Amino acid sequence: MTVARIDARFAALKAEGRPGLVVFVTAGDPDLETSFEVIRALPAAGADVIEIGMPFTDPMADGPAIQAAGLRALANGQTLAKTLGLVRRFRETDQATPLVLMGYYNPIYSYGVPRFLTDAKAAGIDGLIVVDLPTEEDPELCLPALEQDIAFIRLATPTTDDKRLPTVLRHTSGFVYYVSINGITGSAAPDCNAVAAAVARLKRHTELPVAVGFGIRTPEQAAEIGGNADAAVVGSAVVSMIGEAAAEGLTGKPLADRISAFVATLAAGVRGAKRSAA
Amino acid sequence: MAMAPAQTPNSYREGPDEHGHFGIYGGRFVAETLMPLILDLEKAYEDACKDPSFRAELDYFLEHYVGRPSPLYFAERLTDHFGGAKIYLKREELNHTGAHKINNCMGQILLAKRMGKKRIIAETGAGQHGVATATVAARFGLPCTIYMGKTDIERQSPNVFRMKLLGAEVVPVTSGSQTLKDAMNEALRDWVTQVEDTFYIIGTVAGPHPYPAMVRDFQAVIGNEAKAQMLKTEGRLPDTLVACVGGGSNAIGLFYPFLDDKEVAIDAVEAAGLGLESGKHAASLAKGRPGVLHGNRTYLLQDDDGQIIEAHSISAGLDYPGIGPEHSWLHDIGRVNFVSATDQEALDAFQLCAKLEGIIPALESSHALAHVARIAPDLPKDHIILVNLSGRGDKDIFTVATALGAKL
Ligand SMILES: Cc1ncc(COP(=O)(O)O)c(C=O)c1O
Numbered sequence: 101m102t103v104a105r106i107d108a109r110f111a112a113l114k115a116e117g118r119p120g121l122v123v124f125v126t127a128g129d130p131d132l133e134t135s136f137e138v139i140r141a142l143p144a145a146g147a148d149v150i151e152i153g154m155p156f157t158d159p160m161a162d163g164p165a166i167q168a169a170g171l172r173a174l175a176n177g178q179t180l181a182k183t184l185g186l187v188r189r190f191r192e193t194d195q196a197t198p199l200v201l202m203g204y205y206n207p208i209y210s211y212g213v214p215r216f217l218t219d220a221k222a223a224g225i226d227g228l229i230v231v232d233l234p235t236e237e238d239p240e241l242c243l244p245a246l247e248q249d250i251a252f253i254r255l256a257t258p259t260t261d262d263k264r265l266p267t268v269l270r271h272t273s274g275f276v277y278y279v280s281i282n283g284i285t286g287s288a289a290p291d292c293n294a295v296a297a298a299v300a301r302l303k304r305h306t307e308l309p310v311a312v313g314f315g316i317r318t319p320e321q322a323a324e325i326g327g328n329a330d331a332a333v334v335g336s337a338v339v340s341m342i343g344e345a346a347a348e349g350l351t352g353k354p355l356a357d358r359i360s361a362f363v364a365t366l367a368a369g370v371r372g373a374k375r376s377a378a
Numbered sequence: 379m380a381m382a383p384a385q386t387p388n389s390y391r392e393g394p395d396e397h398g399h400f401g402i403y404g405g406r407f408v409a410e411t412l413m414p415l416i417l418d419l420e421k422a423y424e425d426a427c428k429d430p431s432f433r434a435e436l437d438y439f440l441e442h443y444v445g446r447p448s449p450l451y452f453a454e455r456l457t458d459h460f461g462g463a464k465i466y467l468k469r470e471e472l473n474h475t476g477a478h479k480i481n482n483c484m485g486q487i488l489l490a491k492r493m494g495k496k497r498i499i500a501e502t503g504a505g506q507h508g509v510a511t512a513t514v515a516a517r518f519g520l521p522c523t524i525y526m527g528k529t530d531i532e533r534q535s536p537n538v539f540r541m542k543l544l545g546a547e548v549v550p551v552t553s554g555s556q557t558l559k560d561a562m563n564e565a566l567r568d569w570v571t572q573v574e575d576t577f578y579i580i581g582t583v584a585g586p587h588p589y590p591a592m593v594r595d596f597q598a599v600i601g602n603e604a605k606a607q608m609l610k611t612e613g614r615l616p617d618t619l620v621a622c623v624g625g626g627s628n629a630i631g632l633f634y635p636f637l638d639d640k641e642v643a644i645d646a647v648e649a650a651g652l653g654l655e656s657g658k659h660a661a662s663l664a665k666g667r668p669g670v671l672h673g674n675r676t677y678l679l680q681d682d683d684g685q686i687i688e689a690h691s692i693s694a695g696l697d698y699p700g701i702g703p704e705h706s707w708l709h710d711i712g713r714v715n716f717v718s719a720t721d722q723e724a725l726d727a728f729q730l731c732a733k734l735e736g737i738i739p740a741l742e743s744s745h746a747l748a749h750v751a752r753i754a755p756d757l758p759k760d761h762i763i764l765v766n767l768s769g770r771g772d773k774d775i776f777t778v779a780t781a782l783g784a785k786l
Contacts, residue, residue: 157554157686158671160411160566179683205407206670210684232407232670236397257411259573264414282411283571319757 103251105226106198106274110309110330119326120148121370122311122361124202124335124353126169127152127186128178130355135173136186137356138342143197145169145360146367149311149331151229154183154203154340155287161231163286165336168343180207180216184223193226196311200227200253205241215243217248218272225279227251227274235267242271245261275330276302280316286336288324289315293301319369326373334366389636390713393704398587398674401710403703406586408673411570420588422493423689427595432488440599441483443517444474446481448600450607450764455734456750465750466616467737467767468604477740477769478600478628479510485596488512490577497572498522500579502564503530503624504695504742506769507581512546522546525564527557530694537773555688556696558624560671560782582625582701586673590702599632604764605635605682616764618643618753622745623716624660624695626702626766627744641644646705647749649691650718660689662701663709663716676703685778692721692777693741695769721746725781727751728771740769741777 113120123142128135142150155170155178156328162170201220208216208230220228228245235242242252251274259282260268260370269276278298280290290312299310311326313333326332340363345355393400406416426432440446449472450457453465470478490498498515499522502508509526515522524541528550531538541548554560562584569578583590583597608616619636621629623646636642651659659665662677669678671686679687679699691700708714721726727747732738737746754763771778779786 156684158559158563160563161570162738163413165554171554174490174685181683204670206678206680206686207684209668209670209675210680210682231409232673234406234408236413238407255410257409259414261414267409279411282573284567287571333500352606361786 103226103249103273106149106197107253109198113330114351115146119370119373120145120311120331121126121322121367122149122313122331122333123147124151124153124269124333124336125217125338125342126155126173127183128155128168128173128176129169129342129349130172131176131351132178134184134351134355136189136360137353138227139186140193141191141356141360142363143194145272145363146168147197147363149198149200151202151335152183152187152199152226154180154201154207156204156207163284163336165286165340165343168338172346180211184219187223187225192303198222199225200229201225202229203231205230205232208241210298217244221248221250225250227282228254229255229277230257235270238271246273247269253277258282258298262301265302269306272306272308275311276306278302278310278312278329279314279331280312280325280377281314283314285314289321290319290325292324292328295325299329319365322366322369323373326370332370338362381721386711390708391634391690394587394591398591400704400707402668403676403706404587404590404674406673407670407675407786408586408645409519409570411573415573416586417618421552423489423588426489426492427704432492436488436716439488440481441644444480444484445472447603447607448472450604450611453735456731458750459734460754462518462759463754463761463763464759465754466608466762466764468600468764470600470628470766470768471558471737471739471743471770475506475510475513476772477506477510478582478597478631479507480594481599481631482581482596482627483507483510483514486577486579487518488648490520490579491518493577495577496520496575498577498579499525499565499568500581501525501558502581503536503561503697504693505541505633505773506695508546509540511545511579511581512541512544515543515546523568524548525551525561525568527551527555527561529713530558530561533777534694535776538628543714558687558694583630584625584672584674584700590674590704593627594630594634594704597627600628600631600766601633601635604632608764612762615642616762617760618645618763620645620647620746620749620763621766622647622696622742622768623701623705624698624742626705627699628766630702630704632766633714644713644714645749646716647701647745648716648718649693649696649719649745651690651692653720654718658690659718660691660696660698661718662699663706664718666699668706671700676700676706692724692781693745693774695740695742696745715747719745723748725778728778731760737767738771739767740771741774744771745770
């Protein structure tokens with residue numbers, strides 16, 4: 101499946117005539133079982149694509165919410181091997197929802213790139229987003245991943261100008277992740293008009309679907325941004341809610357239910373989005 | 379894990395390649411937002427290197443503002459005390475602001491000015507790099523924000539106040555271990571947020587390419603001067619170079635001009651903290667393995683899952699779980715011999731140098747002196763050791779007082 105599963109999902113969204121909802125959660129947050137419950141419930145709540153964060157001690161592109169989520173997971177013993185185990189369990193009951201691993205390179209490098217790709221593929225991973233691997237470092241992981249038919253999803257940012265875009269898009273597959281602001285995850289909301297213009301610019305360079313993320317927190321924002329893109333990504337808002345619920349002592353299914361309820365409102369947002377993008 | 383081949387290159391001074399690699403180390407492992415900036419910086423630095431007026435301006439400020447050249451001093455009393463090798467100190471502690479850090483800051487601020495940047499940021503551990511950055515920012519009239527771990531703010535309070543006096547904003551970093559590595563994460567986060575107008579002055583030979591090479595080049599003034607001074611004083615090169623390594627900027631600054639002088643032995647001293655077997659140290663080469671952090675591949679202290687382990691050293695400037703990528707390469711090919719010294723050995727050397735030479739060395743530099751104390755006694759009297767006295771210890775007196783049980 102792999103890249104094909106992502107392609108199929110975006111094709112289906114296109115046929116439905118609506119933008120997709122991409123939801124990010126950190127693996128093992130606040131603990132392994134609870135995080136499995138959360139992730140397992142996401143498709144029914146309306147997530148079209150799931151990004152699973154691989155915790156790292158030094159997440160230099162993340163804001164406080166995702167930093168804290170990673171530390172909660174690490175404190176409870178999360179490892180990359182356990183994250184892949186989580187993916188395997190998810191795939192036992194869901195063959196359709198694309199799963200993308202997102203994180204930083206060192207845990208993967210430490211695991212060993214060939215072994216990681218074999219295990220990730222076997223577990224049912226469709227794509228990778230590795231924040232600290234720009235196109236200049238493609239031989240590290242991007243090219244070997246493509247050989248295994250695992251999508252390598254690139255981040256494009258406001259600083260990625262027209263001259264650089266073709267380089268950035270060269271080995272990108274699955275979809276392009278447009279980071280709507282210069283900054284870290286969980287920052288202020290992006291300006292909708294600027295996002296529309298940026299997506300249009302990306303579309304001049306690629307046929308791939310464009311998902312827009314960073315700073316989207318509410319159903320209204322998801323609808324607005326989604327209206328200008330192929331998908332809206334929500335991460336910090338969901339992860340903050342997991343943090344708050346965990347702080348109240350919730351775990352397992354009760355925590356997952358609360359998250360699902362929130363994700364359902366986001367999903368309703370993107371389903372009501374007015375398409376302005378082609 | 380891939381290791382660099384153990385071949386001897388024709389020259390040890392040719393790195394990095396155009397992708398910023400020293401063997402398998404180095405590189406540009408940063409978020410896409412930063413990539414265009416790093417490419418701009420690389421180009422601006424290359425242009426500056428070709429422009430004689432840039433070098434001339436830098437030399438002017440190094441002489442008249444920093445106070446270079448720094449003396450090469452024969453430490454007669456330490457030499458007599460150990461009764462073996464002849465010990466010379468390269469007096470970087472006499473520079474304006476009290477350490478080698480300003481050599482690099484001066485280079486980078488002139489580059490920032492040349493690139494039209496409007497705002498300076500930096501990370502700091504001991505506060506020496508923060509003070510040096512705040513100093514040049516004041517001198518060139520640019521606003522400056524310094525990221526510093528909360529733990530370091532507590533143990534280096536004099537430097538925090540110094541930075542504030544110089545007009546810098548000091549931002550306490552409360553994430554992670556609240557030390558240098560977290561300050562660097564936070565500075566990188568600031569940089570991705572304010573990419574357009576901000577210049578990030580990295581304080582050591584780490585970070586993404588071109589920083590490791592650029593910082594080395596700015597610090598190489600130490601070794602270039604020392605080489606000329608030694609030839610003038612002794613008529614020959616030293617036999618052994620010694621420097622402490624945190625990120626490795628004072629060390630590479632001294633070593634680089636000597637790398638192809640095969641007869642010169644080179645010892646670099648990592649911080650062994652409470653001991654290499656205690657798990658509380660900052661010896662990334664002795665106890666780490668290759669990984670990727672802060673923009674480059676290098677030896678890192680990390681667990682089996684690739685999570686970074688917090689370092690420990692009595693000296694905040696060495697308290698970092700990584701090391702510059704060029705050092706990792708020099709380690710693998712065997713050109714530099716990496717050793718370590720504990721907190722206690724550094725404290726002993728600190729006091730010895732103060733009492734015998736009337737020089738209070740930085741705790742960082744005391745690690746280099748501690749290694750000298752180990753090797754000098756058994757070396758012949760005509761063996762010359764050249765030590766980089768990278769900074770002065772005024773900033774450390776509170777830490778040392780606590781360690782010695784003295785009340786101030
Ligand atoms: C006096 C002094 N020496 C050494 C260091 C360690 O840095 P590096 O290894 O880059 O020289 C520091 C860092 O703060 C320092 O202040």
